[in-house]
Structures are given as C-alpha cells and as structure tokens.
Amino acid sequence: MNRVFADFNATSPLSAGAQTGMAKAIELWGNPSSSHWDGRQASEIISKSRDLVAQKAGVSPLEVVFTSGGSEANTLALMGTYFLGPSRLRLLTSAVEHSSIRDTARLLENLGVPVDYLPVQKNGVFSLETFKQHVDEFRPTLVSIMAANNETGVIFPIREISRFCRERGITIHTDAVQSFGKLDSESWNDCDLISITAHKIGGPKGIGALLVRRGTQLVATHYGGTQEIKRRGGTENTLGILGFGGACTDFPNQQDRMRIRELRDYFEKQLLETLSEVTLNGADVERIPNTTSIRFSGIPSEVLLGALDLEGVSVSAGSACSSGSLAPSHVLLAMGLSRTEAKECLRISWGKTTSRDDVDRVLEVVIRHVNRIRERRRQ
Ligand SMILES: Cc1ncc(COP(=O)(O)O)c(C=O)c1O
The missing domain is CATH 3.90.1150.10 (Aspartate Aminotransferase, domain 1)
Structure with missing residues (x-):
C-alpha cells in the first residue's frame, strides 16, 4: 500500500541535500575541536553548514547556536535568560505555546519566577492591543511568543511584538520552529532569541538552533567545552549539523x-x-x-x-x-x-x-x- 504522509508539522522526510550532507559527515568523522587535519576538516564542514543555516534564517553565522532541536533551543532561551538574574525575571508567554515552552515556564514558576500566560481569542491569536496592555500591566522582562502555532498554523504578529519589546528593552524570544521554511525570516528575525529545528524542513531529528542576535546576553545551560562560542558545550553533532545545512540547500x-x-x-x-x-x-x-x-x-x-x-x-x-x-x-x-x-x-x-x-x-x-x-x- 502506498502511504500518504500528511503530518509535516510533526516531521518531514530527509531531503536529498540533507542526505548528501550527512554522508559527508560520515566521511569526515574527526572531532571538530581537534587541531589536526581530521579535526580541521570536521570543523570546516560545520562552519559551511552554519553559514547555510544562518543564510536561510536571515542571521549572521556567529548568531547560530546549534542545539539538539527546537525543544532544547526553547529551554535554553528561557533558562539561559533566567540564569542571567533569577530575581529580575518576569516572563510573559501565551496560552498556546509548545510543551517545551509550557513545561519550562512551569519550572520557572516553581523556581519563584512570576509567569503570565496571555490568553487567545476564538481564532487562536490575540490582538496586538491585548498584547501591549498585558506588557504594560505585567511589565515582563522576557517575552516568549511563538511565531506560528504547530497545531492550528495560526500566525502571531511577531514583527510588531518584537519591535514593541525592543523599544522597551524587554528581551523577546520566539519559537519559530513551525515558521522556518514557511514564512519569510524578516517576520521574526527582529527578535533577540529565535528557536528553529531541522526536522521540519527535511533535515534530521535531534538538531536545531537557538539564534542569539548580536548583543543578547545568555548563560549556557550545557557545559563541557568552548563549543558554540561557549554558549552550548559538548562535542558538536556533526552528522546532525551537516544534515541541517544540507536541508537548507533544499529550502x-x-x-x-x-x-x-x-x-x-x-x-x-x-x-x-x-x-x-x-x-x-x-x-x-x-x-x-x-x-x-x-x-x-x-x-x-x-x-x-x-x-x-x-x-x-x-x-x-x-x-x-x-x-x-x-x-x-x-x-x-x-x-x-x-x-x-x-x-x-x-x-x-x-x-x-x-x-x-x-x-x-x-x-x-x-x-x-x-x-x-x-x-x-x-x-
Ligand atoms: C512549535 C514547536 N516548537 C518546538 C518544537 C520542538 O522541536 P524539536 O522536535 O526539534 O525538539 C516543535 C516540534 O514539534 C514545535 O512544533
């Protein structure tokens, strides 16, 4: 029986570009942190993939922090901001976020952080006016609103939200996992922190990125080395990163x-x-x-x-x-x-x-x- 897959918001098949990229990573298997030839080869191919991801995301390569996926990128955005100054944090998020944001928000609440959940209307979104009122009422220091919802596909006015937050010095994070490849990056890349993942655009599972815009402060939540400019320690997932870069060639x-x-x-x-x-x-x-x-x-x-x-x-x-x-x-x-x-x-x-x-x-x-x-x- 020929199956029809109509669940692309859950994941997508590996694209040809992703497969080519992963084959390259199997061939060049060195540790990117090693200074010898094998390490340099691995480091070079990672750097090329970083460029490809950055280009499609509309950011600079230095702003790409590879993670194990969208969930980790979301967790890093929230917890990495929390560790900057736990007592200063006040989070505003929406009632319809992905479980990785919801669960991290709950953890933050348990740690004593005030968290406010913006309700949505019947159509799945809130008006910009409602958002502004909430900001004025609750005075958050961090806002995390998804760019588009994974269940309904409803788009949030993230460009206007990010501008409003920036004018007030509020850190703005967006979960753009379902928007990457479906919306122009200009709609969300004014945010300070942006989560994306590879497997929704034909890349492998287990690799994503938090885009940390220039000047945005963040404390690492993974330790072990100076990888990702000390923002995410641990030997790089070369296979995943090359698959992510390869998928970007089929964007x-x-x-x-x-x-x-x-x-x-x-x-x-x-x-x-x-x-x-x-x-x-x-x-x-x-x-x-x-x-x-x-x-x-x-x-x-x-x-x-x-x-x-x-x-x-x-x-x-x-x-x-x-x-x-x-x-x-x-x-x-x-x-x-x-x-x-x-x-x-x-x-x-x-x-x-x-x-x-x-x-x-x-x-x-x-x-x-x-x-x-x-x-x-x-x-
Ligand atoms: C909106 C949204 N955020 C985050 C994630 C998590 O991404 P990952 O599966 O790469 O952890 C998903 C995955 O379905 C998602 O739809």
Whole structure:
C-alpha cells in the first residue's frame, strides 16, 4: 500500500541535500575541536553548514547556536535568560505555546519566577492591543511568543511584538520552529532569541538552533567545552549539523510555498463543500501555508485517525509530542472549544513533497470515513 504522509508539522522526510550532507559527515568523522587535519576538516564542514543555516534564517553565522532541536533551543532561551538574574525575571508567554515552552515556564514558576500566560481569542491569536496592555500591566522582562502555532498554523504578529519589546528593552524570544521554511525570516528575525529545528524542513531529528542576535546576553545551560562560542558545550553533532545545512540547500522557496498553500486551500474547500458539520480552527486569521486544523462534529479524533492510518494516511490529532496523550489539546481548549469538541479535531499538514494526488487521496479517504462513521453512529 502506498502511504500518504500528511503530518509535516510533526516531521518531514530527509531531503536529498540533507542526505548528501550527512554522508559527508560520515566521511569526515574527526572531532571538530581537534587541531589536526581530521579535526580541521570536521570543523570546516560545520562552519559551511552554519553559514547555510544562518543564510536561510536571515542571521549572521556567529548568531547560530546549534542545539539538539527546537525543544532544547526553547529551554535554553528561557533558562539561559533566567540564569542571567533569577530575581529580575518576569516572563510573559501565551496560552498556546509548545510543551517545551509550557513545561519550562512551569519550572520557572516553581523556581519563584512570576509567569503570565496571555490568553487567545476564538481564532487562536490575540490582538496586538491585548498584547501591549498585558506588557504594560505585567511589565515582563522576557517575552516568549511563538511565531506560528504547530497545531492550528495560526500566525502571531511577531514583527510588531518584537519591535514593541525592543523599544522597551524587554528581551523577546520566539519559537519559530513551525515558521522556518514557511514564512519569510524578516517576520521574526527582529527578535533577540529565535528557536528553529531541522526536522521540519527535511533535515534530521535531534538538531536545531537557538539564534542569539548580536548583543543578547545568555548563560549556557550545557557545559563541557568552548563549543558554540561557549554558549552550548559538548562535542558538536556533526552528522546532525551537516544534515541541517544540507536541508537548507533544499529550502522551500516562494513558489514551493505558494504551491503548498494552493493544495491546502483546495483541500479545505473540498472538505467544507462536501461534508456538513465541519469547522476550520483559525479559519479567519492568517495561517502558515501548509496547515489545516479541522473539527468533524460527533467523531472522536482517535476513531478517524485509526481508520485513516489503516488506509495508509498519516495525519495527527494535535501536536506529535502530545499524540500519545488522551487529554484534549491545550491549544484548542485555549481557543474556547469544549473538551469534547477539542477531541474531534484533526491536524493535516502538507510539505514540499506533497502532490495533488496525495491531497485527493486524503480527501477521498477522509470523506468516506466521516460519512461511514456518522452513518454508523446514527443507527
Ligand atoms: C512549535 C514547536 N516548537 C518546538 C518544537 C520542538 O522541536 P524539536 O522536535 O526539534 O525538539 C516543535 C516540534 O514539534 C514545535 O512544533
């Protein structure tokens, strides 16, 4: 059976560029910190990958701190700022962040840091006015707001947020894991700290970066050497870094993104026209081009998910990190859905390798199973 993968917000297949990069890392296996020839070769290829990542991220190579992925980049941004001055920290974040931010925020609360969670409206985002009011009321020293949500694809006004924070001397971090490769980097690279990861753009898992803009202070949370200009100790993950750099040579361009948006819009239009009692989450606001979060009333997502999986279609009910959990998505609850409604949603996300045939296949299978399950429930 030919499977269709429609869960690109969870991860993506290794691109050809990533595979080439990783093959190079296998060949040049020296320790980049060694001063002999083998070490210098490894160090040189890392440096080339750093340049490639920096170029796509719209930052300077010296601003790239390689980490084990987006989760570590998020943790480093928050904890690295905390260690600068625990008593000075006051964090403002949103109610719909990825679990790596939520869990670190909770840890900070346990350490005595005041943390405020900005609620979102029904459409999944808050207005800039609401954000400004919260800043004026709570006077945070650190703001961490994602550039786009992983479950709904809803985009946050991060450019305006970062400018507002900078004018007030507030450190601004954004989780751009789902925006890297889907939005122009100018929309988020005015932030002081930016998290990205490789495996959402065709790179390997276990490698990402925190982009630390020039002049931004941060205390390291990993020790062991002077790697990454002392901002993240430990022998570099050469294989991962080369894969990340290689994936950047296959980076989606404007045309790719437009094609994906057209496929996504076609998919949503067909579903809405064919099925009744279907609701798009975040329908009336800007979203990254590849994501659909949709509710099929009366159908528990795990039932539909299982049926689709048996038909060779991979989608998800929410974020990959929470897909083993029976709890409803905190993102959808924050948008005002009831627990039952939140458990009737699927996330379908497309990528660079998606074809029109893939979309048609998913449409056919979803429509058939939604009708079948509803019919059976009526009996
Ligand atoms: C918004 C967001 N932030 C952070 C992460 C974590 O990235 P990683 O899987 O590289 O740890 C993810 C992964 O799904 C994500 O979607």
